[in-house]
Amino acid sequence: MALLRSAVLSLLAILVYASSTAGNHTVSTAECADLSNTTWSEYRHGGKLEVQYLLLTRSNMDCATVFSKESLSDPQRRSPFNSSLPSKVIIHGFRALGTKPSWVKTLAQGLLWAEDVNVLVVDWVYGASFAYNRVVQNYKEVAVQISVLINELITHGSKLESFHFIGVSLGAHVSGFVGTLFGGKIGRITGLDPAGPMFKGADVYDRLDPSDALFVEAIHTDSDYFGISIPVGHVDFFLNGGMDQAGCARSQFASILVYFPVYGYFICDHMRAVHVYISALNDSCPLTGFPCYSYDQFLNGRCVDCQETFEGTCPRIGLLERSGITVSPLPYQEKVFLLTSASAPFCVHHILVELEVSPLEKSAEVQVTLSSGGHPEMERKLKMHTKENVYKTVMASPVPLCKIHSIQLKNTGSRFYRQGDIRFQSVCISELPRKRETDAVCVNTVYLGRSFPWSHDFVLLCGSY
Known part of the structure; x- marks a missing residue:
C-alpha cells in the first residue's frame, strides 16, 4: 500500500511538474539566501544528496544567511549565530514535486517572535525529491551531516541540551536519527506528523522514538495515510483522532488537480500539523490534549481531566517546557487527544x-x-x-x-x-x-x-x- 501511494504521488508529481515551466536552480540574491528548487532534469533523474543550512535570528528575521561550520571561524562572514542562545533546527520532509517548502519562513519567524533563538533550516530539497522509497534511503545520511554541524557548534559554546529539532514528516525521523547519534542527549524533538510509510513497522533505531531526546513530542494529523499511526514520543497529540482534519475534505488542491482529487485531501491532513504548530507559537489560545486510551473513548466523555496521568496539568502544543508536563519521570508514548477547528488559530x-x-x-x-x-x-x-x-x-x-x-x-x-x-x-x-x-x-x-x-x-x- 505504501509503495502504491508512492507511485501515485510520483506520477502526480510528474504531471504537475511537466505542466510547469522547467527552470534552473533558484539563485539566491547576494543579500538573502533561500531554499533550493530542483530543475525538471534533476527531478526526472533523481536528485543528488546536497545539504545546506540557512540561519535566521532576530537580527535577520526577513533575510536568511547561508550557514556552515566555516561561518563560525571566519571573521569576514560575521555570522549572527549566538552560541549562548538556544537553537531551533527545522527539517523538512519528502518533496513530492521537488519544490522548496513554502511554510518554512513562517515557522522560522513564528519561533523568533516567540523566543530569542537561533533558527537553523536544513535544506535537503535535492535529496528529498523524486520517488519516496529512494528519498527514504537518504534520511540517515542527512542526519549524519547535521550531526557534524552540531558537533562543531558545541565546540564553539553551544549546549547539546539547548537544541530543539522540529521535523516535518520524514524530517521527524531525520531528527530522531540525529538524536540517536547523540545518545538521546539533545534537548527536544518535535515531530510534525512523522512519516508513516516504511516507518510504522521499523525498529526504534530507524525511526523517531522517546529515547532520541530528553523530551520528544509528536503531533499526528494524517495517521491513516502519510503520517505514522503509532505513538513515537513521550507525549503524542492526536488531533481529531489523528486522521481527518476539519476543513480538509474540500481542499483547494482538489479543484485544481481534477484527475487526482484525493491528493489535496491527503496533503491537507498531513500538513495540518505544521499549521497548527505555527498557530500555537502565537499563544493566542491553548491547544490542550487529554490523555485517553482511544479517540472513541475521548469522544464518549471517558477522559475529562489530566489528574491521573499528569497530576492535573494537561499538556499543550507549543513551546512550553516539556509541553507543560510537570510529572517525573516523563510518560512514555502517552496518547492525548483534542479537537480542533478548520482554520487558525484551530483551538476550540x-x-x-x-x-x-x-x-x-x-x-x-x-x-x-x-x-x-x-x-x-x-x-x-x-x-x-x-x-x-x-x-x-x-x-x-x-x-x-x-x-x-x-x-x-x-x-x-x-x-x-x-x-x-x-x-x-x-x-x-x-x-x-x-x-x-x-x-x-x-x-x-x-x-x-x-x-x-x-x-x-x-x-x-x-x-x-
Whole structure:
C-alpha cells in the first residue's frame, strides 16, 4: 500500500511538474539566501544528496544567511549565530514535486517572535525529491551531516541540551536519527506528523522514538495515510483522532488537480500539523490534549481531566517546557487527544454533554444541539440502549461554556426505533478539563416527546460557575 501511494504521488508529481515551466536552480540574491528548487532534469533523474543550512535570528528575521561550520571561524562572514542562545533546527520532509517548502519562513519567524533563538533550516530539497522509497534511503545520511554541524557548534559554546529539532514528516525521523547519534542527549524533538510509510513497522533505531531526546513530542494529523499511526514520543497529540482534519475534505488542491482529487485531501491532513504548530507559537489560545486510551473513548466523555496521568496539568502544543508536563519521570508514548477547528488559530473549547436517562423500553437516538449567538450550531447524535442510563459526548465549541446560549434535544430515532417519550433525570454540560463535578451546569427532569424537541436557554456569566 505504501509503495502504491508512492507511485501515485510520483506520477502526480510528474504531471504537475511537466505542466510547469522547467527552470534552473533558484539563485539566491547576494543579500538573502533561500531554499533550493530542483530543475525538471534533476527531478526526472533523481536528485543528488546536497545539504545546506540557512540561519535566521532576530537580527535577520526577513533575510536568511547561508550557514556552515566555516561561518563560525571566519571573521569576514560575521555570522549572527549566538552560541549562548538556544537553537531551533527545522527539517523538512519528502518533496513530492521537488519544490522548496513554502511554510518554512513562517515557522522560522513564528519561533523568533516567540523566543530569542537561533533558527537553523536544513535544506535537503535535492535529496528529498523524486520517488519516496529512494528519498527514504537518504534520511540517515542527512542526519549524519547535521550531526557534524552540531558537533562543531558545541565546540564553539553551544549546549547539546539547548537544541530543539522540529521535523516535518520524514524530517521527524531525520531528527530522531540525529538524536540517536547523540545518545538521546539533545534537548527536544518535535515531530510534525512523522512519516508513516516504511516507518510504522521499523525498529526504534530507524525511526523517531522517546529515547532520541530528553523530551520528544509528536503531533499526528494524517495517521491513516502519510503520517505514522503509532505513538513515537513521550507525549503524542492526536488531533481529531489523528486522521481527518476539519476543513480538509474540500481542499483547494482538489479543484485544481481534477484527475487526482484525493491528493489535496491527503496533503491537507498531513500538513495540518505544521499549521497548527505555527498557530500555537502565537499563544493566542491553548491547544490542550487529554490523555485517553482511544479517540472513541475521548469522544464518549471517558477522559475529562489530566489528574491521573499528569497530576492535573494537561499538556499543550507549543513551546512550553516539556509541553507543560510537570510529572517525573516523563510518560512514555502517552496518547492525548483534542479537537480542533478548520482554520487558525484551530483551538476550540471542549464541551462535555452528559445525559442521565430513565430506563428505556427500546433503543433510541437523540440529537444534541448546542447554540451560541453568531456561530454555527454544534450537533451530535447519540444512540441509546436499554442496558445503559448515562451517555456522554464531547463536542467542539468555538466559545467557552459561559457563552453557550442553549441546548436542544431531539428524538431523531422515534420512527426508526419506534421509541416513545424519553425521560431524562438530568441534562448537564461542562467544559474540559473538568476539575470538579460541580463545574457542570445541569437541568433536572426533562421529558422529550416523539415529535417535539426540547430546548433550554442558559444565562451564564463567565467566571461565575
